[in-house]
Amino acid sequence: MFFHALAGCLIFMIFDIALGRAPSWLFIAAGVVVAYMPDWPYVIECLTRLCLRKKLPINKYSHVHRDGIMHSLFFPPLVLLLTWLAIPEYQVPVFFAVVSHSLLDLWGIGWGVKLFYPFSKKTFKLFFQGKWIVALSPQELETIVEQKGDDEWLRKVYIDFNSPDLFWWYGPVDLATGAITLSLIFSTKVIWG
Numbered sequence: 001m002f003f004h005a006l007a008g009c010l011i012f013m014i015f016d017i018a019l020g021r022a023p024s025w026l027f028i029a030a031g032v033v034v035a036y037m038p039d040w041p042y043v044i045e046c047l048t049r050l051c052l053r054k055k056l057p058i059n060k061y062s063h064v065h066r067d068g069i070m071h072s073l074f075f076p077p078l079v080l081l082l083t084w085l086a087i088p089e090y091q092v093p094v095f096f097a098v099v100s101h102s103l104l105d106l107w108g109i110g111w112g113v114k115l116f117y118p119f120s121k122k123t124f125k126l127f128f129q130g131k132w133i134v135a136l137s138p139q140e141l142e143t144i145v146e147q148k149g150d151d152e153w154l155r156k157v158y159i160d161f162n163s164p165d166l167f168w169w170y171g172p173v174d175l176a177t178g179a180i181t182l183s184l185i186f187s188t189k190v191i192w193g
Ligand SMILES: [Zn+2]
Pocket: 038, 039, 066, 071, 101, 105
């Protein structure tokens, strides 16, 4: 979850440094927001439900927010085109931040990504079932989610640190990644200012 934040942060920071500019915390924070772009509709849905005090869509079917064009490899070129039209000076970091999202969703928590949607509905996942990469049909994915999916995954991974079906270290390492991102953002002016 927080690996997206670190990726966006680093990509925008490297872009500023490559151009010989002193990175500003605001620009790096923007990189974090951009890196979550494929999840924006899901985040907005969660925040809206939180405000309306409705049940959050966080359960064993949370992965369905990855179904669709925004997590597919066809989305970053679309974003590149729109950025080129609107803010061409930022097309490079925006493109790489958005690409990083789907690639990071290939592993860790969740069941992977439909990389070639809408042309293929297969879900790709790294380091799964003893293989480097697997391509699951919608039926195969449904069977796995029914058998191994857990409505309490968020608590087990990030609070109890008890995720038997995942890498046991994922929760603590991901939280540490979030902390590193925040410290990079807040220490930027101290380092380069
Ligand atoms: Zn995602």
